[in-house]
Amino acid sequence: MRRENVKNSPTNYGFIPYLCSLKKLQSMSRVITLREALGEAMSEEMRRDETVFLMGEEVAEYNGAYKVSKGMLDEFGPKRVIDTPIAELGFAGIGVGAAMNGLRPIVEFMTWNFAVLAFDQIVNNAAKTLTQSGGQFMCPIVFRGPSGAAGQLAQQHSQTFESWMANVPGLKVISCIDPADAKGLLKAAIRDNDPVCVMESEIMYGLKGEVPDGDYVVPIGKAAIRREGTDVTIVAYNKMMEVAKEAAIELEKQGISAEVIDLRTIRPLDHKTLVASLKKTNRMVVVDESWPFAGVSAEIAYEMQRYAFDYLDAPVVRVNAADTSLGYAPTFVEEYMPNPAKVIRAVKEVMYQKA
């Protein structure tokens, strides 16, 4: 699932006015991996602001369990790049306290599955510090790590957390694997004065993309149209973007023009971009690795019937992970995960065509 031929990719940076400047910047750019892009985002922000520091399991001496923080200990030293014991609840809480007291922590979870231990601090404290203190204390903290299944890792290591965190008022949630955008979004998250949960992807860290040189941020809360189309809108985020894009290419061959939207931010949801696209295509499929019940796709379907009811030519159809825990065998992974074939089937359904 590499992003092929970056130069000619249908990424529509012109669609969102802000990104025009990003397009210009691209004259000076390099092709790097998502892993490197995220590492650059952290390093640049740490150079820019000495209150920013990184903390988590294996982030320093081991250079990160997935090597995202490679080289950061060497550059910033052990005061600012800190290996923690395996104590998610404790170090997330230490992050919250440090954020309340003037620092800007980046807390890395080896994966979001382990952040479950820290939900108390994220949900009960980070998300509520500002309101509880009547606006006196803010909590500018970033919680980041991979979310979603990564092959045959079985039940406890395969979960998707976007919809969990997006359910919580007080938190912002980013989930994007496009290297350039992920970098700009992470930088925005570090500068943001609210707590931000950043969802990455274990199996996408090696994804390559063109990343602009120099300092830039991508604003939180804006979706991106990656491919323009007229017949149906496919909405996705994180590694489901690769599934959506693959499906769109196949649909093109079958004469169906799909518009593909990358949410990039889950909370706040950019429903305006979705509604605008739906008004054009009148049909929508959501590809969402989170479980169906009360997931991101459920929220999008609600927003569409609420704000674009008269434009819908068919009910919004979603393609989710199965409504089960994920078992280890390859046959379970195949059954569980959204894939291009399932997306194409859903598109045919909203177009009232035979599969």
Place this chain on the structure above:
Amino acid sequence: MSEVASPPKSKKSIVKYDKTTYLTWFETMYRVRRFEEKTLFAYSQQKIRGFCHVYIGQEAIAGALATGIRPEDKVVTAYRQHGVALARGMDSNSCMAELYGKSTGCVKGKGGSMHFFSAAHNYFGGNGIVGAQIPIGTGIGFAEKYKGTDNFCVTMFGDGAARQGALHEAFNMAMTWKLPVLYICENNKYAMGTAVTRTSNVVDMVKLGLSYDMPSEQVDGMSVEAVHEAFLRAAKHIRAGHGPYYLEIQTYRYRGHSVSDPAKYRSKEELEEYKEQDPVFVTQNKIISENIASQEEIDAIIARIDAEVDEAMDFAEQSPYPLGSELYDDNYVQQDYPYITD
């Protein structure tokens, strides 16, 4: 047995137990060693996928589990668990088939390397969330006390897991309520790439129990006899209703944390130092040099286990994958649970 480069130092030793005990230790430990070596081989062939953490180096604990506790006692541990499951008496076929993700696996291909379970063997599983099994094992012990048995729950965790807050909550309640739990910290010196010395001011892991006045011992985890004896002392204390017991078992993993870890954070010398005390070889040598059993008897055990593990690989290879639709089995006990499928 390719793991040991040089022959172990011969230690002065005395023969304290009967022949069956020594042979049980050797057989259990050799089975684990062989099983794990074949596991690594199958992983390199991509027959086994995902995270895979082997027990090579820590076999003395498996050996002692086979002799130091009763079948009715309960056991729960983390993801480094193949050896523990085998020590409980689970058969190589169903364990290997599980690693291959086959429907004949001990959990029907649902769990893979990190999650074996067997109700029949009182094996409460491999847990993938570091430290989660510490309170769970405490609860399993709680239920034994509640039901009025004299069984206990062996609750195993790594040195890394010992830094989770859950340990302290569990230790405190177990001591307060005098629960029948044998806590075992398998201190193999590293949690992934993090040495114990970098995780705390208290690097003497045995002290973690002392702060709750829990009887606590440090044990030489390269010696199956030492571990066995510690189990017997602990079992006596726990079965008498005196509450939990804690062992810090000092051991070592020869391999990286998981198959994908090159283990660059430690020295070759350190590894060699432990290999010289290799529990499988030390036990084998003692059996021969002290005339506990003959070389032929040892060779016969080796041949039998080698054949058993080979046959387990064939069994795994030939077994079918579960059907994708079986993903919907066993998520709820309720048979007609209404899953969302569109």
